[in-house]
Amino acid sequence: MFLRHPILSLATIAYLALVGWLTLTPRSGAVDDSILWPLARFFARFDATDWLTFSRLEFAANIALFVPLGLFFVLLLGRRQWWLAIFLGVVATVAIELAQRGIAGRVSDPRDLVANSIGAILGTLLALLLTAAGARRARARAALSGA
Template identity: 50%
Template sequence: MFLRHPILSLVTLAYLAFVGWLTLSPELPLGDGTDGLVWQILDLLDRIPGTRWIDYADVEFLANVAMFAPIGMFFVLLFGRRRWWAAMLLSFVLSCAIELAQLLFFTSRVADVRDIVSNTSGAVIGALLVLIVTAPKARRLAQARRAEAAALQRPA
């Protein structure tokens, strides 16, 4: 898998390192308190009519979904369409590991089951997106394999 897709493997590992840095740093890397990225988004939404109902938990949930969508995409591309379930399962396990590490090792971090739900949801969305986008080519390849198999079975 890693030898077949070395560049994709490196990009995936780099993205996983970024997610690790973002989720496992003792301090919040994107700001703390009212100067963080989530608060900046909330300030922006507060100025847009009709979006004042969106709160911190909503933005944080969607940010986690967005952060894990590429992980689901990368894992399906690495493991292949047939192992889509493994990509989703590994994403779930990764999310659980992050939350467990936050619970056990980082007093400045808060482990939350909602993060597992949002992270896994993001990974599932990313995996499904790759499956949908690659479906036409997968169908063409399957038809070509069937045609080739049928040609090999015909008597000469």
């Protein structure tokens, strides 16, 4: 798998390192050290967007963070292993939440498990959608060649 797709493998490893850095490094004691706080304060200034609270922005950010995980895993493992991409995404988020229990300034939150898993599932579905046309062409070529 890694030898067949070395660039994709390196991109996946770099992405996993970024996720690790974002989720597993200690945080300061400051409540508002997240980049999402200024965004939440900005949205709170307008009646039309005051529903975009920090909690909702954080949930959406966690979903967005894990979409590439599902996408990368499907591309590396192949379309037939889509279920494994979802499984690995859920396992990764459970591992992160368990690890956060022992990291200063980090809080393990069940909502993160839900958001991250949703992100991995959406990434998997996106990968399946993006690769569907190529898979159809490959099946058609195989049928024409008699395989």
